[in-house]
Structure formats: C-alpha cells, structure tokens
Amino acid sequence: MAIDIKTAFGMAVKVKRVEQRLSQEQLANGADMARSFISRVERGTANPSVSSVMKIADTLECLPSELWLRAEQYLSKKP
Template sequence: MTLEQAFGAAVKLRRLEAKLSQEELAEKADMLGSALGRLERGAVSTSLETVGRVAAALNTKPWALLWFAGQIQTGVRLEALEPPPHIAGD
C-alpha cells in the first residue's frame, strides 16, 4: 500500500466515523468533491495545506491524521489501533 493510499484510507475512515458524506467533508475542507474522491482512493499526492484543511474539517490535527495513515500503511489491524501518543503543546 502506498502512502497516498494509506492517507486516503485514513481520511475515508475518519470521515465515516464523523458520519459525513464526501460532499459534506469536501465543502468543510474547501475542496471539490471529485478532488476528495481522488484523495480517498489514493490516486493523488496531496499538499500539506490540503492535509491541514482536511484534518481541520475532521476536527483533528494534521499529525494525527498522518500518524493514522502510517499505522494503516504498516498493516496494523484497525481493531488494534491505539490513539496517537500525546505530543506536548497539542
């Protein structure tokens, strides 16, 4: 699994947890629905700016979303995922 695919899976899982449609998340993140769809499929690399906007729209921190993507990419079973470690200042 590529990092792009893992990040897309992380976004999709967090979106579903938040009970948002792709269109709702795209609007909250100030992006087109088609762009969010490509991001969730891992079809594109994304900018840090977009990571920040998507994270904010999901009420999380960019580092937490990237950490989650890293866990997915390394094959950690989703049921076994622990919350990301606390980082001072967050």
Template sequence: MDIEQAFGIVIKKYRLERSMSQEKLAFGSDLDRTFISLLERGKRKPTINTLFSISNVLEVKPYKIVKDVEHLLQKK
C-alpha cells in the same frame, strides 16, 4: 500499499465516523468533491495544505492523520 492509498483509507475512516459526506468534507475544506473522492481512492497526492484543511473539518489533529497513515504503512 502506498502513502496515497493509506491517506485515503484514513481520511475516509474519519469522514465516515463523523457521518459526513464527501460533499460536506469538500465544502468545509474548500476542495472539490471529486478531489476528495480521488484522495480517498489513493489517486491523488495530498499537499500539506490539503492535510491541514481536511483535518480541520474532520476535527482531527494533522499529526494524528499522519500517524494513522504511518501505522497502516507499517502493517504491509
């Protein structure tokens, strides 16, 4: 598993925990829905701006997302 895949798994987990659609996450974070889909599938590299924007909408601190990604990567 690479960083992009782990990031996608983590943001999808938080999004689904909040019963939020990709469209709602995209709208709130000022991103395109297809970009959210690509992130969740590990097909795009998130920027620091993307991380902060998504974490704000998901109401999760950015460091928590990074920590969860790191935890997933350590499992491999």
C-alpha cells in the same frame, strides 16, 4: 500486496470522515475543495498539498498528525 503512502493516507481520511458521519460532499464543502478531489484523496490517486491536508484535518476536527499516524498504522500492517 503492500499499499503506498497515498493509499494509506486516503484510507485514514475515509475512516475519519465516516467516523465523523460526513459525506464526501460535506467534507469537500467544509474544506473548500471539490468532491472529486476528496474522492481521489481517499482512493490514493491524488497528492494533496500541505495546505490541503490542513483543511481536510480541520474539517474532520483533528490534527493532521492523527491522519498521518493512522496512515502509518495501515502501512505497517502485514498483508
């Protein structure tokens, strides 16, 4: 089963968050967002705005493009 872009982006955020050893709560606090929103982003059920993506990337100490490139890699993998 193929994944969609929101799911792939959420996977990228979660992997980067775990690499940074941050909890969802820490990411949410750093990005000034609700933990429930971060959870929905990671599950691919939220549709984050451009400014939300920027805040998440800043908190994860990366460029938004790094998250998008990871998401594209997940999208290109064959099931």
